[in-house]
Amino acid sequence: SQQGEEDPQALSIQEGENATMNCSYKTSINNLQWYRQNSGRGLVHLILIRSNEREKHSGRLRVTLDTSKKSSSLLITASRAADTASYFCATDPNTGGFKTIFGAGTRLFVKA
Amino acid sequence: DGGITQSPKYLFRKEGQNVTLSCEQNLNHDAMYWYRQDPGQGLRLIYYSQIVNDFQKGDIAEGYSVSREKKESFPLTVTSAQKNPTAFYLCASSIQTGHNQPQHFGDGTRLSIL
Numbered sequence: 001s002q003q004g005e006e007d008p009q010a011l012s013i014q015e016g017e018n019a020t021m022n023c024s025y026k027t028s029i030n031n032l033q034w035y036r037q038n039s040g041r042g043l044v045h046l047i048l049i050r051s052n053e054r055e056k057h058s059g060r061l062r063v064t065l066d067t068s069k070k071s072s073s074l075l076i077t078a079s080r081a082a083d084t085a086s087y088f089c090a091t092d093p094n095t096g097g098f099k100t101i102f103g104a105g106t107r108l109f110v111k112a
Numbered sequence: 113d114g115g116i117t118q119s120p121k122y123l124f125r126k127e128g129q130n131v132t133l134s135c136e137q138n139l140n141h142d143a144m145y146w147y148r149q150d151p152g153q154g155l156r157l158i159y160y161s162q163i164v165n166d167f168q169k170g171d172i173a174e175g176y177s178v179s180r181e182k183k184e185s186f187p188l189t190v191t192s193a194q195k196n197p198t199a200f201y202l203c204a205s206s207i208q209t210g211h212n213q214p215q216h217f218g219d220g221t222r223l224s225i226l
Contacts, residue, residue: 004154031212042116042202042217043155050212088154092212100215102147102154 004032004089004103012109019076021106023089024069032065033090034074037105043088046074051094081112114139118203118218124226125190125197133188133221135203141216143209144186148172149200149220158201161186162209190223198224 007022023032031050035043049056049065049072056063062075076083086105093099116137125131137144143162147155157170161180175194180186186205190197200222204215 033214040220040222042118042219043204043215045214045216048212048214099157104152104154 004091004101006087006089006103006106008106009104010107010109012111013079015079015081015110015112017079019079019083019108019110021074021087021108023072023074023091023103025072025089025091026070028067028070028094030092030094032063032072032092033100034061034063034072035088035090035102037086037088039085046087076108079108079110081110084108084110116203116205116216116218118201118221120221121219123221123223125223126226128192130189130191131223133190133201133203133223135186135188135218136184137186137203137205137216138184139205139216140183141205141207142183143206143213144180145204145206145215146170146176146178146186146188147202147204149202155202158188160209 004025033048034046037043047058047063049063060077065072086107088102088105090100090102119134145160146158156172158176159178161167164183167178167180177189200220202220203218206213206215
């Protein structure tokens with residue numbers, strides 16, 4: 001199974017509501033990243049949180065990391081229709097080599 | 113504007129045919145990557161290159177080949193040995209491989225079988 005697994009698989013909310021997506025992983029990591037993918041497009045990097053950080057903010061995005069639970073969450077506040085996309089977590093396992101492992105993603109649909 | 117350009121956007125392959133997907137970047141990044149994305153799944157690493165004239169297999173390299181003759185270019189060939197090539201292929205780059213390096217992605221090539 002994959003290192004990073006997002007939950008829920010799909011999420012539908014009204015514009016203005018907050019959206020929370022979760023990511024769980026199995027092995028210890030150096031960092032965790034969140035990416036966004038609009039339909040039929042490439043991924044766009046949103047935020048990176050290091051293993052020694054607990055929370056990070058970027059505009060309407062808030063990311064938390066709990067290394068004891070091997071989990072992270074992405075919160076999008078005051079969502080907009082333009083936030084409709086798939087969101088992926090990507091982990092950089094602390095295995096001594098290079099590898100970034102992407103989860104299967106959460107599909108977010110924001111209704112106007 | 114700097115970025116990654118993938119071409120073509122759509123590609124069709126006949127049985128027994130090799131096809132090559134183009135990936136060009138003008139970000140001056142050393143590292144480049146190829147991923148395969150299937151519906152409802154995450155990205156799986158096919159090949160990556162840390163520097164010119166060097167590349168390494170990823171998790172699903174069988175049936176694919178790459179070259180890295182120039183820093184800007186990292187073409188991917190899908191060979192006839194790849195029996196299930198229908199997928200969305202994404203190319204990415206980063207300043208270097210290693211920890212804490214965000215990846216920049218192209219807009220992908222969708223490959224289908226005729």
